[in-house]
Amino acid sequence: MxxxxxxxxxxxxSSPLLTVKQLRVDLPVAKGTLHAVRxxxxxxxxGEMLCLVGESGCGKSMTSLALMGLLPRKAQVNADCLNFDxxxxxxxxxxxxxxxxxxxxxxxxxxxxTALNPAYTLGNQLCEALRRxxxxxxxxxxxxxxxxxxxxxxxxxxxxMRQYPHQLSGGLRQRxxxxxxxxxxxxxxxxxxxxxxxxxxxxxxxLHLLRDLQQEFGTAIIFITHxxxxxxxxxxxxxxMYAGEVIETASAQALFKAPSHPYTQGLLRCIPTPGKTLPxxxxxxxxGVVPSLVGKIEGCAFCNRCxxxxxxxxxxxxxxxxAGEHFSRCHFAHQLASPAPLNDQEVTS
Amino acid sequence: xxxxxxxxxxxxLSVALTISVLCFSLLQLSGDLxxxxxxxxxxxxxxxQIRVDYGLDRPVIQQFTTWLWGAVQLDFGxxxxxxxxxxxxxxxxxxxxxxxxxxxxxxxxxxxIPLGVVAAxxxxxxxxxxxxxxxxxxxxxxxxxxxxxxxxxxxxxLQWFPAAGSDSWQGFVLPAIAxxxxxxxxxxxxxxxxxxxxxxxxxxxxARAKGLRTGSVIFKHALRNAVIPVVALAAVELGFMLGxxxxxxxxxxxxxxxxxxxxxxxxxxxxxxxxIVLIIALFYxxxxxxxxxxxxxxxxxxxxx
Amino acid sequence: xxxxxSPPAAAAQRPADTWSSRLVRSTLxxxxxxxxxxxxxxxGIIALLAPWLAPHDPxxxxxxxxxxxxxxxxxxxxxxxxxxxxxxxxxxxRLIYGSRISLFIGLVVALISGLIGTTLGVLxxxxxxxxxxxxxxxxxxxxxxxxVLVALAMASLxxxxxxxxxxxxxxxxxxxxxxxxxxxxxxxxxxxxxxAAQALGCPLPYILLREVLPNIAGALIVVATLEVANAILxxxxxxxxxxxxxxxxxxxxxxxxxxxTYMFFQPWVITIPGGALFMLVLAINLLGDGLRDLSxxxxxxE
Numbered sequence: 001m002x003x004x005x006x007x008x009x010x011x012x013x014s015s016p017l018l019t020v021k022q023l024r025v026d027l028p029v030a031k032g033t034l035h036a037v038r039x040x041x042x043x044x045x046x047g048e049m050l051c052l053v054g055e056s057g058c059g060k061s062m063t064s065l066a067l068m069g070l071l072p073r074k075a076q077v078n079a080d081c082l083n084f085d086x087x088x089x090x091x092x093x094x095x096x097x098x099x100x101x102x103x104x105x106x107x108x109x110x111x112x113x114t115a116l117n118p119a120y121t122l123g124n125q126l127c128e129a130l131r132r133x134x135x136x137x138x139x140x141x142x143x144x145x146x147x148x149x150x151x152x153x154x155x156x157x158x159x160x161m162r163q164y165p166h167q168l169s170g171g172l173r174q175r176x177x178x179x180x181x182x183x184x185x186x187x188x189x190x191x192x193x194x195x196x197x198x199x200x201x202x203x204x205x206x207l208h209l210l211r212d213l214q215q216e217f218g219t220a221i222i223f224i225t226h227x228x229x230x231x232x233x234x235x236x237x238x239x240x241m242y243a244g245e246v247i248e249t250a251s252a253q254a255l256f257k258a259p260s261h262p263y264t265q266g267l268l269r270c271i272p273t274p275g276k277t278l279p280x281x282x283x284x285x286x287x288g289v290v291p292s293l294v295g296k297i298e299g300c301a302f303c304n305r306c307x308x309x310x311x312x313x314x315x316x317x318x319x320x321x322x323a324g325e326h327f328s329r330c331h332f333a334h335q336l337a338s339p340a341p342l343n344d345q346e347v348t349s
Numbered sequence: 350x351x352x353x354x355x356x357x358x359x360x361x362l363s364v365a366l367t368i369s370v371l372c373f374s375l376l377q378l379s380g381d382l383x384x385x386x387x388x389x390x391x392x393x394x395x396x397x398q399i400r401v402d403y404g405l406d407r408p409v410i411q412q413f414t415t416w417l418w419g420a421v422q423l424d425f426g427x428x429x430x431x432x433x434x435x436x437x438x439x440x441x442x443x444x445x446x447x448x449x450x451x452x453x454x455x456x457x458x459x460x461x462i463p464l465g466v467v468a469a470x471x472x473x474x475x476x477x478x479x480x481x482x483x484x485x486x487x488x489x490x491x492x493x494x495x496x497x498x499x500x501x502x503x504x505x506x507l508q509w510f511p512a513a514g515s516d517s518w519q520g521f522v523l524p525a526i527a528x529x530x531x532x533x534x535x536x537x538x539x540x541x542x543x544x545x546x547x548x549x550x551x552x553x554x555x556a557r558a559k560g561l562r563t564g565s566v567i568f569k570h571a572l573r574n575a576v577i578p579v580v581a582l583a584a585v586e587l588g589f590m591l592g593x594x595x596x597x598x599x600x601x602x603x604x605x606x607x608x609x610x611x612x613x614x615x616x617x618x619x620x621x622x623x624x625i626v627l628i629i630a631l632f633y634x635x636x637x638x639x640x641x642x643x644x645x646x647x648x649x650x651x652x653x654x
Numbered sequence: 655x656x657x658x659x660s661p662p663a664a665a666a667q668r669p670a671d672t673w674s675s676r677l678v679r680s681t682l683x684x685x686x687x688x689x690x691x692x693x694x695x696x697x698g699i700i701a702l703l704a705p706w707l708a709p710h711d712p713x714x715x716x717x718x719x720x721x722x723x724x725x726x727x728x729x730x731x732x733x734x735x736x737x738x739x740x741x742x743x744x745x746x747x748r749l750i751y752g753s754r755i756s757l758f759i760g761l762v763v764a765l766i767s768g769l770i771g772t773t774l775g776v777l778x779x780x781x782x783x784x785x786x787x788x789x790x791x792x793x794x795x796x797x798x799x800x801x802v803l804v805a806l807a808m809a810s811l812x813x814x815x816x817x818x819x820x821x822x823x824x825x826x827x828x829x830x831x832x833x834x835x836x837x838x839x840x841x842x843x844x845x846x847x848x849x850a851a852q853a854l855g856c857p858l859p860y861i862l863l864r865e866v867l868p869n870i871a872g873a874l875i876v877v878a879t880l881e882v883a884n885a886i887l888x889x890x891x892x893x894x895x896x897x898x899x900x901x902x903x904x905x906x907x908x909x910x911x912x913x914x915t916y917m918f919f920q921p922w923v924i925t926i927p928g929g930a931l932f933m934l935v936l937a938i939n940l941l942g943d944g945l946r947d948l949s950x951x952x953x954x955x956e
Contacts, residue, residue, distance in 0.1 A: 070557055102560030109558075114551035118650050119573050129559045164649040180559070360794065367795045375808060485943070489936035491887050493894050494910055494928035501921050592800025596891055610803055611895065614810045622807050630798045637798075 016043035017187055017220050018067070021081035025062045028074055032294050036062040038244035038301075041319065044188065047218045049211070051231045051252070053267075054241035057290060060224045063241075064190045067222075068107050069097045085187060103133040106181035110193040112173035116165035122149075122176055123161030129183040148179035152209060171202035178209065182217065190222045195230070207234055228267060232256065237325075240264050243301035244293055250326040260320075260328035260337040262306045300330070308332050357641070361634040368630045369420065369623070373413050376619045403429075416623075425624035430616045435624045438609060446605035449597070450590045452521055453529030458583055461533045465540025465579075466572060472545065480541070484534035492593070496527035496600040513602035524601040528594060532586040536579055543575035550574075577647045584640035588633035680948055687944025693937035701753040708747035709735075712904045716742030724922055736926055739912060745923075748904035749930055755905045756886045756934060759820050763885035764878050766824025771831025772874060776862055778832070779839025789832065796829050802891060809897035819898045823885050834877045838870035845869075872949040879942035883935045890931055906931050 025037035037059040044050045052060045065071045067082075069089065082089040084105065089097070101107075109115050116125060126145035130136060136144075142161070149157035152175040165173060174194055181189050191210065195203040211234050214221050225231065231238055235252040240263065248261040259265045266286040277283075288305035291297055300306075303313040312331045320333040330336065391399070400406045404415065419426060425435035468480040503523060504512035514520045547553065548571055556570045595607035602608070606625055613621035645651045682688060700707055716738065723730045724737040724745070736745035778789035805822055812818040842848060842865075851861045890907030892898030899905035901912070906927040913923030 068558060070554060098557075098560045098562065100560065101558060107558040109551065109555065111551055115555045117552040117556070117570050117574070119648065128561065128565075132559065132561055132565070166650045177555075180555075360791075364791070364795045364798050368799060371795075375811065485939060486932075486936065489883070489932050489939055491890050491894075491907070491928065491931050491935075493891060493907075494924065494931065497910070497914065497917060497924055498928070501917060501924075505918050593802055595800075595802055595806065596895065599895065607803075611806070614806050615896075617810070622803075626800065626803055626807065629800045629803065633798050633800070 017046045017085055018044040018222075019081055019083045020063075020067075021079060023063065023066060023079040023082060024077070025059070025066050025071065026076045026078075029294060035244055035293050035295075035297075037066065038293070038297070040239075040241070040244070040246040042239045042246055042249055044220050044222060046187065047214070047220055048236040049214055049221045049223060049234055051235035051238045052222055052224045052241060053226065053228065053231055053238060055226055055290070057293070058241040059244040059293075060241050061192055064107065064192050064222065064224055067190060068101060068105065069094075070107075099133065102129055102186070103184040104186050105188040105190065106184070106186040108174070108177050108181050108189065108191040108194045111197050112170050112177055112194075113197070115177055116173060118165055121162055121164055122168075126161070126176070126180050126183060129180055133184050144183060145179070148182050149176070151182075151213070152176075152179045153205070154179075171198055171206070174198060174202075174206060175209070178206075178213070182213065182219070185217065186219060188220045188222065190224070192224045193226070194223075196225070196227075203230075210234065228271060240267075243290055243297065245301060245329065247302070247329045248327065250322075250328075254323060254326045258322070258326075258337045260322045260326065260333045261302075261330045262308050262332070262336065263302050264328075265336065266305075308336075354638070354642070357638050361631075361638060364634060365627065365631055366417075369417065369627050370413070372623045372626050373416065376623065377409060420624075420627065426620040428613070428618050428621050430613065430618040430621075435620050438621060439606065439624060439628065442604060442606045442609045445603055446591060446594050446598070446607060449521060449524055449528060449594055449603065449605060450587055452525035453590050454532070454583060454587050455529075456525050457529035457532040457536060457586070458579075461537035462540050462572075462576065462579065465537045466544055466567070468537070468541045469544030469548065470567070477541075480537060484537055487530050487534045490530075492527055492531055493596045493600055495530065496524065496597055499523045499527055500601070520601075520603070524597050524603060527600070528590055528597045531593075532583075532590065536582055536586070539579050539582060540575065543578060544571060547571045547575040574648075577644060580647060581640040581644050584636045584643060585633075588629075588636040591632050592629050684944045684947055686940045687948065690937045690940030690942075690944055693933065694941060697753055697934055697937070698757065700750055701757050704750045704754055708744075708750045709733075710744035710747045712743060712747040712751045713902050714743060718742065721916065721920060721923075723920065724926070737922060739909070739923060740916065743902075743904075745909075745926060748909060749906070749927065752904040752906045752909065752927065752930070753934070755816065755899060755903065756889065756931070759816065759823070759889045760882040760886040760938075762820050763823040763827060763889075764882045766820070767826070767828040767881060767885075768831050768874070768878055770825070771828030772835045772867075774828065775832040775835025776839045776866060776870070779836040780843060780862065780866065782840075782843075786836075789836070793829060793832055796826070799826075801826055802888070805888065805892060806895060806897050809892055814892070814897045814900050816899050816903070819889055819892055823888055827881055827885060827888075830877050830881060831874065834873050835870060838873050839866055842866055842869055876942055876946045876949065879938055879945060883938040883942070886931070886935060886938070 020043065021041050022039045023037055023041075024035070024039050027034040027036055040059075040063065042050070042052075052063065054060050062071070066075075066077045067084075067089070071077060077090070079090060084100070087096075087100065092100075116122070123142065123145060126148070127138070127141035130141045130144060131138075145161060146157050149160060154160055154172060154175055160168070160172075160176075165176075168176065177194070194210075195206050198206065207230060210221065210223070213219070223230070223234065231252065237249065237251050238255045239246050240248040240255070240261065242263050248255065248259070248264050250260075255264065256268070259268055263286070266284075269284045270286065272283060286305055291301055291304065299314040300309070300317055303309040306313070310331075317329050317331045317333075319327045319329050320331075322328050322333050322337045326337075328337070404412060407415075416426065423436055425439070427433070428435050428438060431438060464480045464483070468477040471477055500512045500523065503509050510523050511517070511520050512523075553566060553571055556566045561570075591606075593607075594605060595611050597603070598605045598607035599611050606629070610622060610625040612618070613625070719734070719738050720740055720742045722734050722738045722742075725732065725735045727737075730737060734744050734746065736749060738744055739748070774789045774792065778786040805826060808822055809818060812822070848861065848865050851865050889898055889905070890910070893905040893907030894911045896911065899908055901908060909927040910924045913920075913927070917924045
C-alpha cells in the first residue's frame with residue numbers, strides 16, 4: 001500500500017522534519033473567539049506522506065496556514081513546540097520566515113482556478129518562485145521550470161510557459177501549482193485538498209503524480225483531505241482531526257485495520273464496502289453535529305455523538321498509545337483497538 | 350479584437366457627426382450672424398457683403414455640408430474675429446491645453462494611486478481616514494475657486510509660482526493642480542477598493558506562500574491587477590479635463606484651447622466654437638476607446654477572442 | 655433544544671420597531687448622513703427665511719462703505735459682519751440670498767434632468783433592443799460633449815439668466831440618471847412581480863410607475879443628490895464666467911467673479927462665497943454618501 005520502509009528508516013535515523021506540539025489557533029470573531037485549532041500534536045518525518053483527515057471545519061486548513069505563517073494578523077497562534085528542521089517557527093522573524101516559504105516548505109491550495117495571477121504568464125510565475133530564493137540566471141530558472149512542467153505531465157511545456165492561467169483547465173493549473181511548489185526543491189509540501197475541486201479522473205492522475213514525485217524528490221508531504229479513499233491510496237501515516245483536535249494518529253495500515261477512536265470507526269463505517277454492504281440497506285452516518293468551536297469545549301469534543309461515552313469523557317482524554325506509533329485520544333482506545341469479534345447484527349447497528 | 354475596434358470607431362464617427370449637427374443647428378438659432386459680425390455700426394450693404402463673404406446667404410443644409418466637408422479635411426473655415434484660419438488658431442493653442450491636461454492627469458495619478466494603495470494597506474488607520482477625507486473635500490470644491498485660492502497662497506503670498514502665463518514650466522504647476530485635483534477622489538477610491546478586493550484574492554495567498562517579499566506581493570501582484578480599472582478611468586478623466594480646461598485657463602490666463610473657446614464664445618466667433626467643441630468631443634471619444642484598449646492590454650483575460 | 659419565547663411574548667419585549675423608527679436609527683448611526691442632513695437643513699431654512707434673516711437689502715449699494723472687511727479684521731464692524739463688496743453691498747445678506755439661487759437651481763435642475771434621464775433610462779432598460787440602442791447612442795453623444803463648453807456656448811446664445819441656466823443644465827445633466835435608471839431597470843426586468851403584472855395585463859404606464867419605479871428609487875435618489883451638487887457647481891462656474899446668473903443677483907459664483915480683482919489684497923471677497931459653496935456641496939455629497947450607505951448596508955469595501 002505505501003512505502004513504509006522509507007518512513008520507518010528515516011524515523012529511526014533522524015529527528016522528524018516537522019514537530020508540532022499543542023498547536024492552538026484562535027480567531028477573534030463577532031461572537032467571541034473561534035478556537036479553530038485546540039491543541040494538536042503530530043510530526044512529519046522526512047520524505048513521508050502524512051495525511052491530515054477530517055471533515056470541513058475541523059481545523060485542518062487552519063493548521064496548514066499556521067504552519068506556513070499565512071494566517072491573518074488577527075489570528076493568534078500558540079504552541080508548545082512548532083519546529084521545522086531546527087527552526088522554531090514561533091519565534092522566527094518574518095523575514096526569515098518568508099525565506100523558508102516557497103524554498104523549504106511550499107504549499108498547494110485547493111482551488112486551482114483562482115490560485116494563479118491572471119496578469120502574468122505561467123513562466124513568469126514559476127520562475128519568480130525560484131529566483132526569489134536562489135541566485136540563478138533567467139535561463140537556469142526557465143530550464144528548471146520547463147523540466148518541472150514536463151515532469152508533472154504537461155505537454156507542449158515550452159508553449160505553456162508563455163501562456164496565461166486563463167488558457168488552462170483546472171487540472172492543468174493544479175499541475176502547474178505542483179510544479180511551482182517543487183521549483184526550489186522544498187523539504188516539505190503542504191497540499192490542502194488539492195484534488196477536491198477536480199474531476200474524479202483527474203483526481204486519480206494528480207494523486208498518482210504526487211506519489212511519484214514524492215518518491216523521486218524525497219519531499220515530505222502533508223496531504224490534507226476529507227476523503228478516506230484518498231488516504232487509503234497514498235498515505236504513509238494518517239492524523240485524524242475532529243473539532244480542532246487530532247484524535248488519532250497511526251500508520252495508514254494500522255488506522256484502517258484497527259481504528260481506535262469512535263470517530264474514526266464511525267468514519268470507516270460510513271464507507272459502503274462492495275461485498276459487505278447489502279444493496280438496499282441504509283448507509284451509515286454519524287448522528288449529531290460538530291460542536292461549535294466558539295467558546296470553550298469541556299471534555300471530549302466527540303462525546304455528544306459517541307455511543308461509548310460515559311462519565312470519564314467529561315474530561316479531555318489524554319493521547320493514549322495503542323501500539324508503537326499509534327495514538328488515540330480516547331478513554332476507550334485500547335478496547336476499540338482490539339475489540340471482541342463482531343457478529344453481523346452489530347455491523348448494521 | 351479588430352472587429353471591436355472597427356465597430357467602436359464607426360460609432361465614434363457617427364457620434365462626432367451628431368455633435369457637429371447639433372453644434373451647427375445651435376448656431377443657426379442665434380439669429381442673424383452677419384449682423385453680429387458686422388457690429389452695430391455696419392451699414393446694410395456691409396452686412397449684405399458679410400453675408401455673401403461668409404456664405405451665410407446659402408441654404409442651411411448646404412452651409413452644413415460645406416462645413417462638414419471642410420472639417421473632414423481639417424479646414425474649419427476662418428475665424429470671424431481673428432483674421433486667420435480656425436485650424437491655425439487651434440494648432441497654436443493645442444499644445445498648451447494638452448500639456449496642462451497631461452500634467453494634471455499625472456499629478457492626479459501621482460497622488461491618488463499611492464494614497465489609494467496606502468489607504469487599502471492600512472485600512473481603518475488615520476491615513477485611510479485622511480485619504481477618504483481628502484476624497485470627500487476634493488469633490489466639493491469648485492475648481493475656479495480652488496484655482497484662485499492657489500494663486501493667492503502660492504503665487505502671491507509665497508511667491509513660489511507665477512500667477513499667470515504659460516511661458517515657463519512653473520506656470521503650469523498651479524493650473525495643473527487646480528485641474529487635476531477634481532479627478533483625484535474618484536481615482537483614489539477606485540484604487541483603494543480595487544486593492545482591498547485584490548488583496549483578498551487567492552493568487553495573493555499563493556504569492557505569499559511562495560515566500561515573495563511584501564513589496565513584490567503588493568506591487569507586482571496586487572497593484573498590477575487593481576490598477577486596471579484606474580488606468581481606464583484615467584483615460585476618460587483626461588477627456589473631461591480637456592473639456593473643463595476652459596475655466597482653469599481663464600483663471601490662470603493660459604493661452605490654450607479653453608481660453609480660445611471662451612473668447613470665441615463671448616465674441617460670437619462661431620466657427621471657432623464649433624471647431625473646438627468638435628475637436629474636444631473627438632478627443633474624448635478617442636480616449637474612451639483608448640480606455641477600452643488599455644483594459645484589454647492590461648488584463649490578459651479580456652484578450653480572448 | 656434552546657428555550658424560545660412564544661411569538662406574542664417575544665414581540666412584546668422589543669420596542670416599537672416600525673419602519674420609521676428604524677429609519678431614524680439608521681440615519682443617526684450614519685455620521686455622514688447626519689452631518690450632511692444637518693448642514694443642508696440649516697442652509698435650507700436660512701434660504702427660506704432669507705428676507706427675515708438678512709440684515710440688509712442685498713442689492714442696496716452704499717458707496718460710502720465700499721470694501722469694508724469682515725468682523726475679524728480690525729476695521730470690521732458688526733453692521734456688516736462679513737464686510738461689504740466693491741459697491742458697498744452687505745456681504746452677509748448677499749450670501750444668504752445667494753443660497754436661494756444655488757439651492758433653487760440645484761433642485762430644479764436635478765428635477766428636470768432626473769425626469770429626462772429616468773424616463774430614457776427606464777425605457778431603455780425595460781424594452782431593450784432598439785429602444786436601448788437609441789438611448790445608448792444618445793448617452794454616448796451626450797457624454798462626448800464637453801459640458802462646460804457647450805453650456806457656455808448655449809448660455810451665450812440664450813443670454814445668461816437664472817431661467818436659461820436652469821433650463822440649460824436641466825437639459826444637459828441627465829446622463830447619470832439615465833445610466834443608473836437603465837441598469838437598475840435591467841436588473842428588475844425579469845423580476846417575478848414585473849412578470850406577474852405583465853401576465854395580469856396591466857397597462858405599461860402602470861407597470862413602470864408602480865412596479866419598476868419604486869424599486870429603483872433608492873439608487874436614483876443617490877444620483878439625484880450628486881446631480882444637485884453638480885448643478886450647483888456648474889451654475890457657479892457659469893456665473894463666474896459671466897454666462898450664468900447676471901449681476902446684480904447675488905449668485906455665489908458671480909460674487910467670486912466680482913471679487914476677483916480685489917482678491918490679492920482682500921482675499922475674503924472670494925474666500926467667503928467660495929467657502930459657502932464648498933460647505934453646501936460638501937454637505938450634499940455627505941448626504942449622498944450616507945444615503946448610499948443606507949440603501950446598501952455593509953457596503954463592500956468602505
